[in-house]
Amino acid sequence: MTDRDELRAAVAAGVLGSEDAYRELLRSIVEVARGIFRAQASSIFLHDEETDELVFEAIAGAGSETLVGHRFPSSTGIAGWVLVTRQPLVLENVAESPHFARDVATGTGYVPKGLMAVPLLHGERALGVLEVLDRPTDARFTLEEMELLGLFANEAAIALDLLRSARRAKAALEGAGDVAVVARIAAALEKLEGERREAGLRLLGALEEVLEAEKPGAL
Amino acid sequence: MAHARAAEQPAEVPAWSLPAAARERISLPATWPERVTREWALGESTGKGVRVCVLDSGVDADHPLVGELEGAVVVTVGEDGATEVVEDTQGDVSGHGTACSGILRTLAPDCRLFSVRVLGAGAIGSGPVLLAGLRWAVESGFDIVNMSLSTTKRDFAPTLHDLADQAYFRRTMLVASAHNMPVESYPWRFASVLSVGSHGGTDPLEYYYNPDPPVEFFARGLDIEVAWAGGGTVRSSGNSFATPHLAGICALVLAKHPELTPFQLKSVLYLTAANVGDAA
Numbered sequence: 001m002t003d004r005d006e007l008r009a010a011v012a013a014g015v016l017g018s019e020d021a022y023r024e025l026l027r028s029i030v031e032v033a034r035g036i037f038r039a040q041a042s043s044i045f046l047h048d049e050e051t052d053e054l055v056f057e058a059i060a061g062a063g064s065e066t067l068v069g070h071r072f073p074s075s076t077g078i079a080g081w082v083l084v085t086r087q088p089l090v091l092e093n094v095a096e097s098p099h100f101a102r103d104v105a106t107g108t109g110y111v112p113k114g115l116m117a118v119p120l121l122h123g124e125r126a127l128g129v130l131e132v133l134d135r136p137t138d139a140r141f142t143l144e145e146m147e148l149l150g151l152f153a154n155e156a157a158i159a160l161d162l163l164r165s166a167r168r169a170k171a172a173l174e175g176a177g178d179v180a181v182v183a184r185i186a187a188a189l190e191k192l193e194g195e196r197r198e199a200g201l202r203l204l205g206a207l208e209e210v211l212e213a214e215k216p217g218a219l
Numbered sequence: 220m221a222h223a224r225a226a227e228q229p230a231e232v233p234a235w236s237l238p239a240a241a242r243e244r245i246s247l248p249a250t251w252p253e254r255v256t257r258e259w260a261l262g263e264s265t266g267k268g269v270r271v272c273v274l275d276s277g278v279d280a281d282h283p284l285v286g287e288l289e290g291a292v293v294v295t296v297g298e299d300g301a302t303e304v305v306e307d308t309q310g311d312v313s314g315h316g317t318a319c320s321g322i323l324r325t326l327a328p329d330c331r332l333f334s335v336r337v338l339g340a341g342a343i344g345s346g347p348v349l350l351a352g353l354r355w356a357v358e359s360g361f362d363i364v365n366m367s368l369s370t371t372k373r374d375f376a377p378t379l380h381d382l383a384d385q386a387y388f389r390r391t392m393l394v395a396s397a398h399n400m401p402v403e404s405y406p407w408r409f410a411s412v413l414s415v416g417s418h419g420g421t422d423p424l425e426y427y428y429n430p431d432p433p434v435e436f437f438a439r440g441l442d443i444e445v446a447w448a449g450g451g452t453v454r455s456s457g458n459s460f461a462t463p464h465l466a467g468i469c470a471l472v473l474a475k476h477p478e479l480t481p482f483q484l485k486s487v488l489y490l491t492a493a494n495v496g497d498a499a
Contacts, residue, residue, distance in 0.1 A: 089457050126342070
């Protein structure tokens with residue numbers, strides 16, 4: 001992300017308080033996914049690139065009170081496999097597998113009978129994983145459900161990307177670097193009204209002219 | 220072994236052009252029947268002797284549905300970021316590699332299975348690990364490499380493309396899962412790779428040719444009972460399970476017709492697909 005992008009995102013976050021809004025959007029997506037698939041639970045994991053871990057970011061249904069923020073390895077288990085390989089996976093009757101029970105229980109304490117997991121892809125990046133746990137097993141899984149899962153994943157990936165941008169922007173606003181100073185000025189300016197706002201904008205316009213004039217080749 | 224087949228070619232074969240006097244030297248016996256049937260292609264085959272590499276999360280060698288695992292390696296990353304291929308004693312870190320191996324063993328019971336683990340070292344840096352694992356598999360001359368995985372990183376695409384072409388000309392068939400989401404990912408999109416999507420049927424030996432690529436073939440990918448690490452089975456769906464089905468079918472064909480190049484193997488699969496010609 002360039003400084004200019006960072007600044008633009010910082011202003012957006014500072015003015016709109018977008019992080020909370022995007023978290024709401026993620027929660028809404030997992031609630032809808034749970035409802036559409038008539039499942040017991042649904043979760044979104046964000047890949048934390050600082051620590052190379054997967055983090056529970058939004059949960060609907062079982063575990064929703066306690067698991068947000070819970071972390072686990074990024075390239076093992078089901079979610080790790082899906083994140084790294086970029087491939088969706090649907091598993092049922094998994095409680096009968098001792099390895100699987102241990103694997104999932106380590107992460108959540110909740111052992112589902114079945115799960116669908118799909119990578120959240122945005123451009124080249126795998127931002128995280130969407131899981132839907134315990135859909136009814138009275139009906140055989142279909143290709144149509146796989147398509148639907150992919151559609152949800154696209155939506156969740158966009159929301160997750162917005163959340164990441166908002167967090168980076170917040171970090172930029174709260175930071176101490178040059179960009180943070182400019183971002184704070186921009187955010188403060190957005191809050192001004194009337195003549196003070198006009199004066200602030202004129203001041204920044206004048207500063208811009210000075211900076212443009214110092215560019216090599218400028219008059 | 221692919222290496223051996225390549226090495227057996229006469230040394231004088233013209234590489235870049237074909238002088239008139241050289242035509243006789245490259246004449247090949249035409250062993251294909253007038254009509255290629257499934258019976259000719261894979262009838263009675265058990266995949267005997269075909270070397271299949273599972274590039275995945277490792278394999279649980281003790282699982283009864285996997286049978287004998289002839290070798291297992293893992294790609295590790297050193298502190299300097301360099302990758303290294305070493306013997307793998309950890310087994311399967313997710314369960315998926317065991318599932319693929321079980322499918323391969325069911326379809327081609329006498330094939331020779333090997334595992335190359337490219338998962339477990341973290342998501343960051345997984346691209347170089349995948350490339351190192353694939354390079355090792357291609358240089359080892361496996362007949363088939365099962366790749367139920369892909370990358371979306373464009374930086375890795377040129378190297379993956381080179382490796383896929385190397386495999387193609389060394390008679391190693393890369394069988395890779397297609398994406399069923401609208402994203403750019405590799406290596407399944409490359410023409411030198413055999414790409415696989417899912418059909419909704421229940422016959423493990425049923426496969427379809429797709430006249431509208433880039434996905435070239437469809438194999439069984441829904442509601443399959445598969446082996447899972449630690450023992451037992453789970454029911455599973457996804458293109459990542461369709462891939463070992465088609466890889467297993469490739470093993471059946473190559474066991475009967477070891478001389479086939481990837482180009483010819485694709486042609487045999489096309490001619491014997493459930494939606495092509497008489498079979499349709």
